[in-house]
Amino acid sequence: MTEGEEPKEDERRVIGRHLVADLSGCENIPKTAATIKKHAIRAAKDAGATVKAASARRDWQDRPKRKRGQGVAYEFGPAAISVDIVLAESHLTIHTWPEIKFIAVDIFTCGNTADPKKALNYLVGIFKPKYIDSRMTKRKARVRLD
Numbered sequence: 001m002t003e004g005e006e007p008k009e010d011e012r013r014v015i016g017r018h019l020v021a022d023l024s025g026c027e028n029i030p031k032t033a034a035t036i037k038k039h040a041i042r043a044a045k046d047a048g049a050t051v052k053a054a055s056a057r058r059d060w061q062d063r064p065k066r067k068r069g070q071g072v073a074y075e076f077g078p079a080a081i082s083v084d085i086v087l088a089e090s091h092l093t094i095h096t097w098p099e100i101k102f103i104a105v106d107i108f109t110c111g112n113t114a115d116p117k118k119a120l121n122y123l124v125g126i127f128k129p130k131y132i133d134s135r136m137t138k139r140k141a142r143v144r145l146d
Contacts (some may be wrong), residue, residue, distance in 0.1 A: 025130025047119035
């Protein structure tokens with residue numbers, strides 16, 4: 001295959017699924033990082049993913065406190081919160097903008113055991129967005145066929 005030539009289907013191996021969702025008009029955005037983190041962990045487990053050990057902190061200036069399976073949570077300013085859950089399969093992140101009722105969700109899972117759509121369905125039930133814009137991408141690696 002030459003540079004710029006489109007690879008054959010069997011030359012690319014799917015390594016995972018990447019779901020990105022924009023939730024607008026959210027009726028329920030929890031006010032604490034701990035609550036959003038709890039929902040992110042539950043969403044990951046509902047998807048069949050395994051939550052791994054990670055740092056957790058309430059404020060971006062604090063030193064991280066390590067707790068197994070608790071994820072990472074940050075509070076920015078008076079309202080915005082970011083949560084990062086490290087999974088055995090990859091990651092789940094949530095970023096909130098409560099002042100405009102918006103939440104960005106990013107779920108990447110490797111392999112076939114975890115279903116990112118199940119995680120999103122759980123989060124939609126919690127945040128109650130008026131609009132959901134989501135896209136799923138298959139992450140692919142180019143492999144050498146010798």
